[in-house]
Amino acid sequence: MARAISKRSKIINSLIAWTIGLIIFFPILWIIILSFKTEGDAIRSPLAVVISNWTFENYFVVQDRSDYFKHFYNSVFIALGSTFLGILIAVPASWSMAFVPSKRTRGILLWMLSTKMLPAVGVLYPIYILFIALGILDSRVGLVVVLMLMNLPIIVWMLYTYFREIPEEILEASRMDGAGLREEILFVLTPMALPGIASTVLLNIILAWNEAFWTLNLTAAKAAPLTAFIASYSSPEGLFYAKLSAASVMAIAPILIMGWFSQKQLVRGLTFGAVK
């Protein structure tokens, strides 16, 4: 039903949308610009959008001074590790709930979701001393486990909704064709669910990368990821705008890119499928 959308309203909408969009995006745009200024310029003339002295020095200095890439590596390790560990545990669980549902399935799903609602601060101390007792405080592995448990409900949930979209008949056909459980999951289910699994992985890497409670409280020198690294700039001596900008840009760039691709998954994952 094509109706002529008046050119005028399209222009007005574009103007409004772009204006508001730029305002919202401004802080990010700003730190990108600042990151290429010299420190002096950053403070003296921050309002200047046109950069008189372009420089990459901030990016290099940040790495030199504070071992940026070690923290980057920690973020990658923790984000990927917790996500893949979660997938490993969640795929069988979601398979079973999606394809062999029982009377309890609904209850189990809702219960799993409710564990995500648990305020982390309520179990901060027990986890803290457990980690000390097990010797995994300030360790990447410890964080992988905690973040995996935090995100497991979302991973299970998202996979469940994606699996449910696979027609049951196709799996039955594979059984008739002689596929055992292993072959069914390996040759039929997983290839068909791959887009859904990829989306889930994407969203969870983002959530793990940005997690800023456990990563701040359970890490120190060894396992601190980027969230903690940036937080260390909050004390006055770290107050160098251009460098802070550079560090921030590097910390958020990967996720901004991944985030662009995962909008739909975000809606599905964080509203637990309640909004389609």
Added chain:
Amino acid sequence: MSTQQTRSAAKVMLAPAVVLLMAWMLVPLSMTLYFSFKKYLPLRGGDLGWVGFDNYTRFVSSSSFWPAIGTTLLIVGGVLFITVTLGILFSLLLNQPFWGQGIVRIMFIAPFFVMPTVSGLVWKNMFMDPVNGFFAHLSRAFGSEPIQWLSQESILSLTIILSWQWLPFATLILLTAIQSLDSEQIEAAEMDGARLLGRFWFIIIPHLARAITIVILIQTIFLLAIFAEIFVTTAGAFGTKTLTYLIFQRVLESQNVGLGSAGGVYAIILANIIAIFLMRIVGKNLSD
């Protein structure tokens, strides 16, 4: 739709997830519960015995408690109000045709993917710093005194920061919901004579009601647990201690574990109450 063989396999495959989450639930929770009934000060003597519900009453009667509740309500309420109202407006805007939709969407959504510590520090230093921040320069350009954002208008500052971070979430959810609205319904309404405001009020808003409820419930749960932004901007000073931050301080900073644990139990109960409402809506969705 299953046979005995598939049913047994299913139970085995579900086990690890269930067992892990159960352990994650029960072990730390019961420990928190345990500590909440004790006087436990690791730095000043350790385990000092059972004190019954003492910690619970002391937590609520402490001078920081009600201010913390107030702060929490102000911040959460403020962010909810801003994100939901702007979210509705922005989702309606984004649903219209205009040029460069792809790029504009990136701009609207980007803040959500910025990690909380970056967000907090960027706002604190680059925008709200009364000497060198962007707003300070703007104020001076207009000839007025720069506002002391984080030290004086601290709750407002945090509300702004958090709204900036969560606005994309609300917008995206509501946009998804609007786009699921069958255009035929709107066309039918037009045929029935409804004008722009009428269509908005009688068709779009009711359709969005469910999505709005979900946005409010989910954001509330996450906002109650906000930590990093406060940690890097004010560290709880200037009256920005939310309930969560208060508990954190009791437990990790002043190391009064018993008291902090009691606070934690309160937070857990509160979160669960909200969760119950959310689960009901999600549960209804499950039945299809």
Added chain:
Amino acid sequence: MSQIQLKDVSKKFGDTEVIPPLNLEIKDGEFVVFVGPSGCGKSTLLRLIAGLEDVSSGSILINGEDATKVSPAKRKLAMVFQSYALYPHMTVRKNIAFPLRMAGLSSAEQGKKVEDAAKVLNLSDYLDRKPGQLSGGQRQRVAIGRAIVREPQAFLFDEPLSNLDAALRVGMRVEISELHKRLATTMIYVTHDQIEAMTMADKIVVLQNGKIEQVGTPLELYRSPINTFVASFIGSPKMNIIEGPQASKHKSASIGVRPEHITISDSNGTWKGTIGVSEQLGSDTFFHVKCEFQDQSITVRAIGGLELAYGQTVFLTPEKEHLHRFDKDGLRIK
């Protein structure tokens, strides 16, 4: 010796018994059609035979051996699903080869069998396409091809033609019947369409609410329906069932006569009525005649091209040899 035998097979879902204990024998090479209204249990029955559902009680024997607890693949049956259930991420070639791959055949053997099946089904040009690039009819054939390569003991079809448009359906019906003649393998076919049943079956099993109402050849069911349900279900348009005084005249609670067994005249006959809706098919004409002894119109078949005015008075005469009599329980009176 019967090839597939169901002995006292029943099925419960939770507390609901959808199929009470049922007995059925299917002979080697037969084309058997399970037919009945929606929810009568025909698909469930097929799935029980396939092994996709467990029986609640009773046993299923295949070639004399108890297959009740045997997994679907090991029963050596092949199924064609209503939605074809093709693997969307595999090419046609890989789809058809899948069962052979599961059976452990070498790639060379797989290749040969796939090519053979493709030739039989006119799919040779499409082997490297994916299901998403095929039309409905082509997908149908791929599903059949996947079943054929297994060289099963029996083929199971679950309403395979329902997703096709009318013209395609007629063509595929003939193709499946030809396939049956060529392969001479047992075929069990589920449909709600009694025309498919009549045209394709060697033997029809009419089901209602999980119970077998009647088993017989198409003509047996047409000529001697065992009760009013079967009488109304088989034959299109439906048989006219008349109760009341018109039936008591023949010492029955109800009588039945098919539209094609009533003569229509404008001057004299047994029943007087007025013309209601007339349907001109070209080859036939169907009149819905309103008689005063009942509310329900009587459907009458007449020669193609006959035009009678709405409201015109006519007389209907049922042919005595083709009058069916039923007692108060709906059962046929001999």
